[in-house]
Amino acid sequence: MGTIGNLDDPRLPFDYSKREHGNVEPDSKRARFQWVSEVAYKNVHRVVSRGYDTTELVEQGYGLADIIFIDFQARIPLVEEKNMLNYVMILALDDGLSSPAAISRIVSSSQTLLTQAAGASILAFGHAYGAFQPFGEMLDEYLSTAEKEGKSLTEIAEALVETHLNDEFLGVSCLMLKDPAAKRMFARAEKLGVAGKYIAFTREIIKAAQKISQEPVDLDMLGAMGATMMDLGFSPEATWVILAVTRAFAGGAHFCEQTEREPFERFGQRLTPKELYDGPEDRAVPSLEERRRFAAAEQYKTPEEWKKGFDEKKKMKGTGWAIVEDIADPRTMKK
Amino acid sequence: MDREPLLKRKTAISYKTEEETVLRGYNLSDLAEEGYTFCDALFVLFQERLPTENEEKMLEYETAEFLEHSMSPSAAGAIAVISGRPHLPAAIAGAVMTFGSAHGPGAAHGYMMHRYIERARVEGKTIDEMGKILVDEYINAGLPVMGLGQPQHTDGDPRAEPTHIKHEELGISGVYLELQRSIEKHFNEWRKKNGKSFVAVNMIGAGNTALAELGFSPNAAWCIGCVCRGFSCAAHALYNMKKGHAWAASKREPMVQMLDLSMIKYIGPDDRPVPSQEERQEYAKKQKKEGEYKKWAL
Numbered sequence: 001m002g003t004i005g006n007l008d009d010p011r012l013p014f015d016y017s018k019r020e021h022g023n024v025e026p027d028s029k030r031a032r033f034q035w036v037s038e039v040a041y042k043n044v045h046r047v048v049s050r051g052y053d054t055t056e057l058v059e060q061g062y063g064l065a066d067i068i069f070i071d072f073q074a075r076i077p078l079v080e081e082k083n084m085l086n087y088v089m090i091l092a093l094d095d096g097l098s099s100p101a102a103i104s105r106i107v108s109s110s111q112t113l114l115t116q117a118a119g120a121s122i123l124a125f126g127h128a129y130g131a132f133q134p135f136g137e138m139l140d141e142y143l144s145t146a147e148k149e150g151k152s153l154t155e156i157a158e159a160l161v162e163t164h165l166n167d168e169f170l171g172v173s174c175l176m177l178k179d180p181a182a183k184r185m186f187a188r189a190e191k192l193g194v195a196g197k198y199i200a201f202t203r204e205i206i207k208a209a210q211k212i213s214q215e216p217v218d219l220d221m222l223g224a225m226g227a228t229m230m231d232l233g234f235s236p237e238a239t240w241v242i243l244a245v246t247r248a249f250a251g252g253a254h255f256c257e258q259t260e261r262e263p264f265e266r267f268g269q270r271l272t273p274k275e276l277y278d279g280p281e282d283r284a285v286p287s288l289e290e291r292r293r294f295a296a297a298e299q300y301k302t303p304e305e306w307k308k309g310f311d312e313k314k315k316m317k318g319t320g321w322a323i324v325e326d327i328a329d330p331r332t333m334k335k
Numbered sequence: 336m337d338r339e340p341l342l343k344r345k346t347a348i349s350y351k352t353e354e355e356t357v358l359r360g361y362n363l364s365d366l367a368e369e370g371y372t373f374c375d376a377l378f379v380l381f382q383e384r385l386p387t388e389n390e391e392k393m394l395e396y397e398t399a400e401f402l403e404h405s406m407s408p409s410a411a412g413a414i415a416v417i418s419g420r421p422h423l424p425a426a427i428a429g430a431v432m433t434f435g436s437a438h439g440p441g442a443a444h445g446y447m448m449h450r451y452i453e454r455a456r457v458e459g460k461t462i463d464e465m466g467k468i469l470v471d472e473y474i475n476a477g478l479p480v481m482g483l484g485q486p487q488h489t490d491g492d493p494r495a496e497p498t499h500i501k502h503e504e505l506g507i508s509g510v511y512l513e514l515q516r517s518i519e520k521h522f523n524e525w526r527k528k529n530g531k532s533f534v535a536v537n538m539i540g541a542g543n544t545a546l547a548e549l550g551f552s553p554n555a556a557w558c559i560g561c562v563c564r565g566f567s568c569a570a571h572a573l574y575n576m577k578k579g580h581a582w583a584a585s586k587r588e589p590m591v592q593m594l595d596l597s598m599i600k601y602i603g604p605d606d607r608p609v610p611s612q613e614e615r616q617e618y619a620k621k622q623k624k625e626g627e628y629k630k631w632a633l
Contacts, residue, residue, distance in 0.1 A: 004609065021606045028392040031590040033598060034416070035406045038578065039570045042405040045493050049403040049567070055494050058501075063395035064374060064563070066604040067402045089373040090366050093380060094358045096351030097340035104343060114442060114554045114559050119431035122565070125424045133423075174336070181364035188368065237576070241423050241569035244355040245562060246373070250429065252558025253348050253380050260556075261345065 039071060050074040065089070072238045080192040081232050087188055088225050091181060099124035100244075101177075104105040104251035108258040109265040117258075121251030131169035132243060135226040136236025138164060139198055157204035158211075165209060170200060171223020172209040179224035189228050196231040220263035229308055279317070348380070359383045374398060380556040390549050394559075396501050397542050400494050401560055403567040406435040407487075412574050413568035418583040418594070423572060430568035434561040439559040440545045441560050444481040445553025448544070452510055462510055466517025470525060480522050482515060482540025491535025496542035507548055515544040604631060 007016040040049045047054045050070050057067065065085040069077040077085070095101070100121035107117040127134050137159065146156040166172050176182045186203070189195040202223050209217050247317040286294045300306040313321035356363045361381050366376060371385070374394040378386040386394070404410070413430035419422070436443065447469070455465040473480045485492045499516070502508055517535050524535060530554045546556035583593040591597060610618040622628060
């Protein structure tokens with residue numbers, strides 16, 4: 001067979017006409033693949049998490065919150081810590097018809113399995129709604145700076161608020177000015193003796209935010225749960241997923257209710273009224289022959305041209321050009 | 336800030352105002368302050384009631400026990416998803432979504448029990464008679480009897496029988512446990528008669544029976560089991576994210592990785608030349624006519 005397409009191009013990294021066929025032989029030089037885990041193992045007769053047989057744990061009276069500590073932190077929690085985790089999880093269980101419930105209901109309305117809807121509700125937890133990871137990382141970053149630079153909690157809280165006052169993950173906002181639940185959580189943590197540096201620091205953040213905010217602000221549920229979970233020893237990522245999974249139980253209830261009370265959605269059923277549309281005016285579709293006259297290539301040859309095109313594209317909603325995601329910057333990365 | 340609900344729906348589950356979040360009539364913060372556990376709250380969520388102490392104990396036992404199961408489709412799913420390094424919730428969502436008709440089919444088991452308990456009522460049979468009918472009907476139809484056997488724990492899931500025993504010990508047994516025990520008895524009698532080995536109850540048979548007895552609907556019970564597993568899948572994903580290699584194919588690792596090229600065993604059609612566009616139409620006609628492709632079509 002002759003050359004196929006560009007597959008004889010000299011810039012290719014190897015000779016495409018001499019590529020081998022078939023499977024790669026098993027690698028006998030290295031150990032065979034195994035599911036390596038520090039978390040858990042099982043054999044025919046046991047399931048073991050962090051060294052503890054899970055059946056022995058439950059027979060000894062350990063419960064759900066205990067096993068979460070064991071799985072994530074490889075330790076048995078103090079009774080006060082277990083009680084505090086139960087407290088946080090109760091508050092995390094439900095939030096009315098917010099994103100996780102809405103996602104679960106939308107998925108349910110297609111007549112899916114419950115696990116699809118409950119699983120999908122977990123996806124609602126991002127870096128704004130349920131932003132426990134950025135919240136925790138922010139606390140860690142500033143606390144580490146305070147330690148290195150010998151600054152007080154008050155000083156670094158002020159610096160933090162100056163940068164993050166309007167961020168969704170600050171943990172201080174106008175959301176819970178009338179609901180005491182978040183403040184009660186901190187009080188309970190202090191009463192149980194499990195409050196530590198994260199709650200102390202968050203209290204300073206509240207004060208700093210209240211000083212400079214134009215509107216009344218106070219501790220919100222993100223800040224209360226985030227700081228409490230971190231004082232219980234959970235990492236920002238662990239906090240994020242534990243609370244996301246906790247909410248998914250309610251996602252399951254919303255699946256049930258949606259299925260019980262609402263009709264299923266049909267493919268093509270929903271209309272989008274033109275009043276909601278603000279894209280290009282209606283226009284005739286050119287024939288394929290006419291395309292040459294209509295279609296214009298959009299490649300840029302210089303950074304200036306690129307910038308101009310970039311800014312133009314940002315005006316088109318739904319194309320993704322106006323979204324800026326923060327990615328790691330090697331110039332500021334620590335080794 | 337827009338604080339309107341995302342969906343306008345009548346709901347009997349909860350409401351949230353600027354002052355409080357209320358689940359089935361109970362202020363969530365008050366529930367926590369009174370010292371109720373998360374398992375108590377699950378009763379409120381799915382049954383609009385606070386459980387007795389023994390009911391709460393049974394749910395603690397079961398969720399704690401079910402939470403971690405090392406490598407099952409759910410944990411493997413979480414690890415596979417996180418190997419691409421998306422946000423963590425994607426891995427956990429994927430893990431929860433692995434639960435279906437084979438991995439933890441809790442809802443189906445629940446509906447099976449409902450059907451046969453109802454038939455016992457309507458047909459005037461005892462629960463034990465109905466257990467035998469269930470086993471016979473499933474076997475005759477070539478269907479697996481749900482709640483029995485586990486591919487890894489071949490001598491019986493170590494968690495299952497203790498769950499039955501705890502179920503009895505806490506004094507919460509009723510028709511569900513009676514039916515499940517009957518299914519186990521008649522299934523194994525049939526196996527013995529046919530020269531087959533004993534098959535023990537699994538965690539669906541034991542755990543789901545207990546959840547049903549606690550008053551959870553088939554889907555609520557399924558939700559509790561599957562979502563609870565999400566916690567441990569999160570730990571597995573997090574471990575792999577923090578201490579494993581992304582992509583799971585590194586040649587530098589001393590152990591062959593999950594996605595190493597040598598882990599792929601292809602058994603599909605032999606390698607064959609790609610026809611040119613000029614040859615395509617004739618080639619495609621011939622291929623369709625010969626029909627060998629049907630052997631591979633999915």
